[in-house]
Amino acid sequence: MLTIAAIAQLLIAAAFVSIPLVRHRYGAAATAAAEAELNRQGVRPSVLAEHGMRFDAGGHETWAPLSFALMMTAMAGLNLAGAPWGHTLNWIFQVLVLLANVFILYSNLTAAKGVEHAFAKTGDPELARIDVRRFLAAAEGAFPRWVMPWLQNARHVIVFTGSILVFIALIVA
Template identity: 65%
Template sequence: MDAVAALQLLIAVAFLSIPVVRSRYGARAQASVEAELGRQGVRSTVMAENGMRLDAGGHETWAPVGIAAALVLPALLSIAGSSWSGTVSWVVQPLVILVNCVILYSNLTAVPSVTAAFARSGDAELQRIDVRSMLAAAEKGFPRWVMPYLQNLRHVVVFAGSISVLAVLAAG
């Protein structure tokens, strides 16, 4: 297997870690959030009523799985010796970098963006939530190694791996 394919498969695994961790620990994180909401005097069901969840449902599964599949395609083409692998990689890798920039931005701006979303919702119950405390409770619901360690490792693998893929393609 060539270096580009190996890197693409490694990046795919990094994205798959998101739904795997959420599937395994999301219910615990959700329970932690619900307890925090109760402490704040907010009904614990308000998140579920508004379609917000911490498990591997919805976009927390289809987005990373879709990205992983998009990375596996050029890796398999490369392993098969197809001349299309480079072309597909030149399209996929910049998109992966862009998507990961959006994810990183979302992680870094979670408190203000969730606060703003709650304010726009028109739901008085959501607007009363201390978002910083709620997100801290969610984070505590996951094992200590998830945030920030796994989260940061995933970003390093995605960014460094993608840049390395593009550098190898450019040099080739």
């Protein structure tokens, strides 16, 4: 049963690795599209960089998903090795991964509101007048059609279903 958990965790790791890979490949195009939309709205495109907003694989867009991927790979290794203390670590880290994915899903579903709120908090009047929905749609449109919503949704299904399988395997083992 722990082999099933390990396979699920390796699939979850691959799902998390897909995030920085896609952002690395298409992030520059998304940034250019977002900047073009800002320009169309009469907002200087440099506000993105000034406020640390990115569509590429830099910063936490890389280290966070890769950390979760490494965590899941390590847990899969413990499961395959049959390490007795792996059982406890699996419960801890699988819950963390599941909660992180809930946060990611929530942030995906509320992206426009979140960006509007973040822009408003800066106090920068130029950011406050951005049509955030159009701005985000422009950036999203620069990614291939298979990324959003297909890859994005597949990743969530893999993480949620995989986590359930891991929990069942841990209970049965």
